[in-house]
Amino acid sequence: MATVTSSDIAAPPSGTIPASYARKSTGLVRQIGIGGQSVFSASGSPLGVTLVLALFALTLFPKSNFFIAMAIALVAGVFAWVTFALLSAMMPRVGGDYAFVSRILNPALGLGSNLAFFFGSMMASGLWCYWVAEQGLSPAFSVIGAVTNSKGLTELGASFGPEHHVNCFLVAAGALILMSVLSALGTKVAFRVITALFVIAAVGFVADILILAFTSHASFVSKINHLGGAGSYAKTVSKGSSSLFPVGGGYSTRSTIGAAYYCLSNTVFCWVGAYTIAEFRRAGQRKRQLTTMVGSGVGQIFLVLLGAVVFLNTVGYDFFISALGGNFSGPGGSTVGLAGYVYFAGVAAPGKFLVIILSLAFMGWWLPGLYVNMAMAQRALLSYSLDGLLPRKVAYVNPRTHTPLVAIAIVTIGGLAGCAWVAFSPSFFEVLGIMLLLSFVPMVFVGIAAVAVKYRRPDLYKGSPAEWRVAGVEVLPIAGAGCFLVGVVAIGTALYFHKELAFNLWQAAALPFAILAIGAVWYAVARALRGKEGVQLDLAYSTIPPE
């Protein structure tokens, strides 16, 4: 829809009436490019990491059809992306699910639902800093050691493997504290560091995929045999349990459903873009929100599929799964499963120098990912404090660095706890599984809010960009119902596959309810305590009748 500015933008073509004229006034800026906003929406799930995590589906759910699983994830994801896009267009404000649920349904429910995401972010902070060691340093040194024939480097890589709990924890804690210090020093400093790392990692990812794309399968087999010894490729495949492979195309429906859940949980969180979407001007445009949020989700799935096709075509499905299971006996083979595409792209890369560069570039994903998760948790604390749900001191900002030191400290402590849990847990999949499960809780309530908004907040909905009809049918209630169902089915599926995802069924099932109960009690306590100050907490969420 066209908007014409009074003086600094050209007048409309003769004979056409624009949708609106904007006068020259403060804040009138040209909108950020759709590409830029899409990248922003997708930044919650860095591409290289998403590929690594998505490919884990092959080992978590043997005999699953990865491509069908991704297709299911795509269809399910669309409901969530459309729901969040339309609600963001209607309420373009910082806060995402917390703002939607607390304003449309109930503040205590909004808090409880967002607490699930908050705890998920804290766990994610612990997980991502742990991955600096296990998925960053370990495969990087292993690959470099393998191609340079350096036993020391290979052993160094192995020393950051999952069985070395203390090493991993120390590296992880160091990474977490480093990012906390960077955050405390100032947003500008932190952003420069993570931008640089992100760019390096993205360039490395593209190079990895290109190398694999231009390496024939025969050439790859030859290189593996050269690296691991004669017949190494065939031996690895034969060592793999036949139960892991889809013999004669016999994929397992059950495993494919499990893999679909897992793929969805790694790609759906483009809706995290809704948390900060209000920072973009013209965020209240439906087409823009739909294009960027759905576009980033679909685009990411497409790129992950492309990467997976290239990777599996060159490396070989059976070989990769067997190697993930630790059956590849080449140098650093024990850690190959942690970052398969990097390891094997390294193996295929022409020249040791390039291998070293690519391996180091892969490490660039982890600190930005850690920063994003820490920032989400800090942002939640600031929102709670601003709304009176936490002491005001939590929102204290250092006057020199302009950073929320108390919130950073709280997230650091929570992240360290999460990190210790990951490092000393029998399987990091337990933490990953619970973290992902919790992250679906806001989807459930946002779905309900999307269905209910026309009844509970008609003032917001009627005539808004969210009141979108296709062939006369309102989209938001349908998308919301779908978002709700996807959230509920995802949580149910995660619980059904609790053994594969390595968590305790009843503990995991009780957790979302426990967090919602914490939210309700938290809100009641804050309300009572604020009341003693003469502050009525309910007013923060109450709508003033305009008439």
Add this chain to the structure above:
Amino acid sequence: MGLFTRRGASPGASKGRRIFFATDIHGSDRCFRKFINAGRFYGVDYLILGGDITGKSLVPIERTARGYTAQFNDHHYLDIDEPECLALEQRIRDHGQYPYVGERDELLALGDAAHRDRVFRAAITDGIRRWVALAEERLAESGIRCFVTPGNDDYHDIDQALRESDVVEFVEGSTVRLDEHEMITSGYSNITPWDSPREMPEEQMLARLTDMSAVVSDPENLIAVVHPPPFDTLLDHAPAIDADFVVQLEGGSPRMVPVGSTAVRSFIEATQPLLALHGHVHESRASESIGRTLCINPGSEYTEGTLAGAIVTLGERTVLSHQLVVG
């Protein structure tokens, strides 16, 4: 002292004088109606509207023999009848824009910048007159005082409409007394890239604020309503733009930079009023203390007809409590 209790606050905090402050409603009819009703809803003694009260956009509605046609908020309205058109006009006003109904040739005439400027100014002034009439109808006899100041985005044309009211108090550039507190008000901002109607260089703004505060009898009890927030605080961060007004990204996210006023900061640091109320930067909804001065920017969410504001309870030389609300 409880976990959530501020130092100095007491159960009797609500006994102080209460202010509701909102800002940057940019022509939103719905926000203004809420603002007027906020007095009774929040139980406050004073309503303060802190500038940038007029809208930025004109929405053409074409009148034809078949009905009315317009595009608004991602909706295409084709040949709607008169009652539907009236409802659409109200919806446009509720979102802070001005409907302009006319035949095709009248709408095409808006392509001329000078004519468009005249139409804009007329729509804005008409809008303010309607608001003043509404405030007079709802607030008369209520005992609630209502203060309004224009902001940097507001044409000077609106001042007269505000001055004529005996209920709405036009306080731009003046000092008024709120019981034991005095309040100074300035809607001017530091220089922006948009060359808006009420801007001045930092040195001039500092001199103006200093002159205004010089006549205040008790600076420790002063309330300063100054449209732009102090520079480099939580209250003044907005996305950086380049010379072509394009938002700049860093790390995939908008690069946020301080855009507040150094003059306002210097004034607050030197004068240390009790309370400083700001707006201007919609994205930076926050409160922060500079020395003993509590500075608040309640932000703005006018585009969706939501009124962001702050309730402040004042005691003798102290702020007993403050709360950011979204109504």
